[in-house]
Amino acid sequence: MDIKKIKRSEDYSAWYNNLVKNADLAEHSAVKGCMVIKPYGYAIWETMQSELDRRFKDTGHQNAYFPLFIPKSFFSKEASHVDGFAKECAVVTHYRLKVDEKTGEIVVDPEAKLEEELIVRPTSETIIWNTYRDWIQSYRDLPILINQWANVVRWEMRTRLFLRTAEFLWQEGHTAHASAEEAIAETKQMLDVYADFAENILAVPVIKGFKTANERFAGALETYCIEGLMQDGKALQMGTSHFLGQNFAKAFDVKFVTKENKQEYVWATSWGVSTRLMGALIMSHSDDEGLVLPPRLAPIQVVIVPIFRKQEEQTLVLDKANEIAQSLKALGIRVKLDAKDNQSPGYKFAEYELKGVPVRIAIGPRDVQNGTIEVARRDTKEKQSMDASDVAHKISHLLEQIQQNLFQRALDFREEHITTVDTWDEFLHTLENKSGFISAHWDGTTATELKIKEACKATIRCIPLDNKQESGNCVFTGKPSSQRVLFAKAY
RNA sequence: CGGGGUGUAGCGUAGCCUGGUAUCGCGCCACAUUUGGGAUGUGGAGGUCGUAGGUUCGAAUCCUGCCACCCCGACCA
Numbered sequence: 001m002d003i004k005k006i007k008r009s010e011d012y013s014a015w016y017n018n019l020v021k022n023a024d025l026a027e028h029s030a031v032k033g034c035m036v037i038k039p040y041g042y043a044i045w046e047t048m049q050s051e052l053d054r055r056f057k058d059t060g061h062q063n064a065y066f067p068l069f070i071p072k073s074f075f076s077k078e079a080s081h082v083d084g085f086a087k088e089c090a091v092v093t094h095y096r097l098k099v100d101e102k103t104g105e106i107v108v109d110p111e112a113k114l115e116e117e118l119i120v121r122p123t124s125e126t127i128i129w130n131t132y133r134d135w136i137q138s139y140r141d142l143p144i145l146i147n148q149w150a151n152v153v154r155w156e157m158r159t160r161l162f163l164r165t166a167e168f169l170w171q172e173g174h175t176a177h178a179s180a181e182e183a184i185a186e187t188k189q190m191l192d193v194y195a196d197f198a199e200n201i202l203a204v205p206v207i208k209g210f211k212t213a214n215e216r217f218a219g220a221l222e223t224y225c226i227e228g229l230m231q232d233g234k235a236l237q238m239g240t241s242h243f244l245g246q247n248f249a250k251a252f253d254v255k256f257v258t259k260e261n262k263q264e265y266v267w268a269t270s271w272g273v274s275t276r277l278m279g280a281l282i283m284s285h286s287d288d289e290g291l292v293l294p295p296r297l298a299p300i301q302v303v304i305v306p307i308f309r310k311q312e313e314q315t316l317v318l319d320k321a322n323e324i325a326q327s328l329k330a331l332g333i334r335v336k337l338d339a340k341d342n343q344s345p346g347y348k349f350a351e352y353e354l355k356g357v358p359v360r361i362a363i364g365p366r367d368v369q370n371g372t373i374e375v376a377r378r379d380t381k382e383k384q385s386m387d388a389s390d391v392a393h394k395i396s397h398l399l400e401q402i403q404q405n406l407f408q409r410a411l412d413f414r415e416e417h418i419t420t421v422d423t424w425d426e427f428l429h430t431l432e433n434k435s436g437f438i439s440a441h442w443d444g445t446t447a448t449e450l451k452i453k454e455a456c457k458a459t460i461r462c463i464p465l466d467n468k469q470e471s472g473n474c475v476f477t478g479k480p481s482s483q484r485v486l487f488a489k490a491y
Numbered sequence: 492c493g494g495g496g497u498g499u500a501g502c503g504u505a506g507c508c509u510g511g512u513a514u515c516g517c518g519c520c521a522c523a524u525u526u527g528g529g530a531u532g533u534g535g536a537g538g539u540c541g542u543a544g545g546u547u548c549g550a551a552u553c554c555u556g557c558c559a560c561c562c563c564g565a566c567c568a
Contacts, residue, residue: 011562013561013562014561014562017560017561021502022502028559028560030559032558032559032560084567087566087567088566088567123568152568154567154568156566156567156568157492157565157566157567158492158564158565158566158567163568164567164568168568170568217568236568237568238568239568240568272568273568274568276568305527307526307527308526309525309526341526343526343529344525344526344528344529344530345526345527345528345529346526346527346528346529346530347526347528347529347530348528348529349528349529350528350529351529362527362528364526364527365527366527367527374527491568
């Protein structure tokens with residue numbers, strides 16, 4: 001493979017695109033804005049899925065599946081929801097094709113027009129709440145705690161692999177509750193689940209917060225989010241958890257009978273993360289050599305590269321390599337022994353670095369003789385020779401260290417890139433020269449938020465949950481403010 | 492959707508201005524020698540030049556439409 005090396009520092013977005021392709025994660029398809037997720041990329045997504053799925057089930061949720069298509073009329077039932085999504089919907093208008101008699105081409109059969117158009121789901125609140133109406137009669141039917149793994153379509157103007165594609169994979173949780181308090185607790189619980197997953201599995205530190213009214217999900221009363229900071233200083237929204245109040249229950253007439261025999265509307269939440277997390281993963285840890293994967297997510301955690309010249313050496317080295325592979329497998333480590341003899345060790349080293357394999361073990365005749373192995377870690381690129389005894393436990397420990405190191409490194413970077421500013425000049429200067437999050441006072445109005453966005457493209461990423469209350473003056477208008485919020489340029 | 496750019500073999504490219512049937516490197520196949528940081532030699536395969544039209548005796552090359560991607564805006568997870 002002739003890999004074109006593009007440096008992060010020179011052109012961040014070209015570096016990103018190049019990395020996604022070269023590391024075999026995904027590629028553009030024949031369909032505009034839609035990507036093909038390749039086996040190696042999909043394997044990483046599957047690991048994300050299984051880690052998240054386990055957490056969802058541990059918190060009492062069940063998986064279910066709802067239709068891809070949503071009748072158009074469902075969208076008009078919740079006004080702000082339709083406002084939010086109308087501009088990016090794919091619509092099915094016909095159900096049949098036919099051969100045009102004149103041209104011989106396949107055309108849409110005009111006689112097969114649907115009575116009511118179907119929307120390809122951009123999110124499933126409407127079809128799900130329409131269904132919940134029939135599932136809920138009494139407080140005894142609540143809560144309903146459901147998650148769906150699905151694809152959704154949002155017709156985006158400008159797409160980027162994983163970060164924003166017209167079709168993407170995600171999970172969407174939709175829960176129904178008897179009280180606002182319970183629904184809010186659910187919303188917060190799922191935000192914690194996302195934060196735990198992001199930090200402990202992806203090794204990406206996140207800030208938990210909630211969105212301003214302007215950035216809120218269409219139809220939500222409150223949108224909680226986790227925000228990550230990428231290496232180029234731009235913020236990425238990595239997951240959201242919405243408290244929907246009774247908006248969808250009212251729109252779809254979902255009521256329940258309380259203990260006191262009163263009719264009440266059901267309280268709702270929804271929460272989701274998508275294949276965008278792949279983008280977060282790539283942009284948080286990777287370098288000019290390629291992908292860097294945290295061990296807990298890596299499809300291959302350890303690769304063993306045997307080195308040999310002659311036939312006898314090959315047998316000797318492979319025997320030892322196999323033995324090591326077996327001992328690693330016995331500890332549940334995902335290991336690959338790459339015994340291909342048509343690629344040089346140097347080629348393999350570069351290849352597995354590109355793919356982000358956390359640990360590489362090289363073993364040659366010299367090692368077999370000395371009872372050693374060479375261990376290289378992807379995160380720091382350090383190489384060292386070590387005694388081959390008790391390899392499995394040493395490697396297991398090393399994988400854990402790498403996981404921690406990646407998180408710590410990303411955390412240090414983020415902490416260095418949260419700048420507290422009190423004047424508009426400082427604000428602009430920081431945004432221009434340092435980027436990252438800017439912690440500043442804001443007067444709480446959407447008008448100011450929009451003016452700031454217009455002036456410098458920075459938006460309020462979130463109001464952190466653990467925010468200190470302190471009085472100050474809005475960085476833009478000078479009006480009084482009771483707390484700081486986090487601004488950044490965002491993906 | 493606006494402004495700019497790009498599209499030639501799996502990947503990266505030369506050729507385009509000045510029209511004559513496509514260059515080179517990597518990869519691929521075979522054999523041999525190799526293998527401790529992207530091996531070498533010899534032979535071989537692989538191309539509707541993004542796509543549809545037009546101009547021309549003749550188009551990768553000139554003209555027009557369309558499509559896709561990249562960068563910058565607007566929109567957004």
